[in-house]
Amino acid sequence: DTEVTQTPKHLVMGMTNKKSLKCEQHMGHRAMYWYKQKAKKPPELMFVYSYEKLSINESVPSRFSPECPNSSLLNLHLHALQPEDSALYLCASSQNIWRQTNTEAFFGQGTRLTVV
Amino acid sequence: AQTVTQSQPEMSVQEAETVTLSCTYDTSESNYYLFWYKQPPSRQMILVIRQEAYKQQNATENRFSVNFQKAAKSFSLKISDSQLGDTAMYFCAFMGSSNTGKLIFGQGTTLQVKP
Numbered sequence: 633d634t635e636v637t638q639t640p641k642h643l644v645m646g647m648t649n650k651k652s653l654k655c656e657q658h659m660g661h662r663a664m665y666w667y668k669q670k671a672k673k674p675p676e677l678m679f680v681y682s683y684e685k686l687s688i689n690e691s692v693p694s695r696f697s698p699e700c701p702n703s704s705l706l707n708l709h710l711h712a713l714q715p716e717d718s719a720l721y722l723c724a725s726s727q728n729i730w731r732q733t734n735t736e737a738f739f740g741q742g743t744r745l746t747v748v
Numbered sequence: 749a750q751t752v753t754q755s756q757p758e759m760s761v762q763e764a765e766t767v768t769l770s771c772t773y774d775t776s777e778s779n780y781y782l783f784w785y786k787q788p789p790s791r792q793m794i795l796v797i798r799q800e801a802y803k804q805q806n807a808t809e810n811r812f813s814v815n816f817q818k819a820a821k822s823f824s825l826k827i828s829d830s831q832l833g834d835t836a837m838y839f840c841a842f843m844g845s846s847n848t849g850k851l852i853f854g855q856g857t858t859l860q861v862k863p
Contacts, residue, residue: 663849674839674853675793688848720791729849735781737851739793 638723638740646748647713653743655706655723663729664706665737666698667722675722681706682729713747720744750775752842754854761830762862768815769825769857771840778802781843782816782823783851788836796838799823830861 636657645651655664662683667675680688681700689698695717697709706723726737751774761767773782784796799807799816807814811831815824827834840854 665849672837672856672858674856675851677850680849682849688850722793724793726849730847735798736783736795737849738795739785741790741792744791 636723636725636738636740638721638743640743641741642744642746644746644748645710645713647715649713650709650711652710653708653721653723653745655708655725655740656704657725657738658704659725659738660703661725661727661738662703663726664700665724665726666706666708667724669720669722669742671720679708680729687729710745713745715747718745718747750777750842750844750852752840752852752854754838754840754857756857757855758858758860760860760862761827763830763832765830766826766828767830767859769827769838769840769859771823771825771854773821773823773840773842773854775821775842775844777844779845782814783841783843784812784814784823784825785839785841785853786834786836787839787856788833793839797825827859832861832863835859835861 639654664681666678669675678692679698684700699707720742722742723740724737753772780801782799785793797809811828837856839856841851
C-alpha cells in the first residue's frame with residue numbers, strides 16, 4: 633500500500649466555520665507534511681511532523697492548526713479562514729526527514745478548499 | 749537559500765515525439781536530491797524520477813531520463829515517446845542536506861501532449 637489518503641476531497645466553508653482536513657498513510661512513514669498549493673503554482677510547505685512531533689512550522693497563521701494523533705494520521709484544523717486561504721491542501725509522507733534515507737515523498741490527492 | 753527555476757511555463761509535444769523540460773537550481777551544498785514530480789489534472793503529485801547528487805550517472809525510468817549537470821546546476825527531464833497520459837504539470841524539486849524533509853519546488857512546466 634503506497635497510498636496517502638486525504639478526506640474530504642472538496643470542502644466549502646464559511647469564514648466563521650471550524651472544519652478539519654484528514655490525512656492517513658499506512659506505509660510506516662514517520663514524517664508527514666502539509667503543503668498549500670494555489671492554482672498553477674508549486675506547493676508551499678506549511679508544516680512538517682517527524683515522529684509525531686511538529687518539527688517545522690513555516691510561519692503559518694494560527695487559524696491553521698495541525699495535529700498528529702499517531703504515526704498514521706495527520707489532521708489540519710481550520711478556523712476563521714479567509715477567502716485567500718482557498719487552495720488545494722496536499723498531505724505527503726516520507727520514510728523520515730533524514731536526507732540519507734528520505735528518498736521519496738508520497739502525496740495524497742489533496743483537499744480542494746473554498747472559503748466563502 | 750536554495751532556489752529552483754523552471755524557465756518554461758508551458759510546452760507542447762506531439763504524441764510519440766521527445767520533449768525536454770529544463771530546470772536549474774542554486775545551492776552551496778554538495779549532497780542533495782533532485783526530483784521531477786508530475787501533477788496531472790487528478791491533482792496527485794507523482795514522483796517521476798529522482799537523482800542523488802553524488803551519483804554521476806544520470807537516472808532513467810522507462811521513457812523518462814534526466815541530464816544532470818552538477819557543475820552547471822542543471823537537471824533537465826527528457827520524455828521519450830510522449831503519450832497522451834503524460835499531459836500534466838511537471839515540477840522540479842530540490843531536497844538539501846538540512847534533514848528537514850522539505851522539498852523546494854520550481855514554478856512548474858505545463859506539458860500538453862497532442863494527438
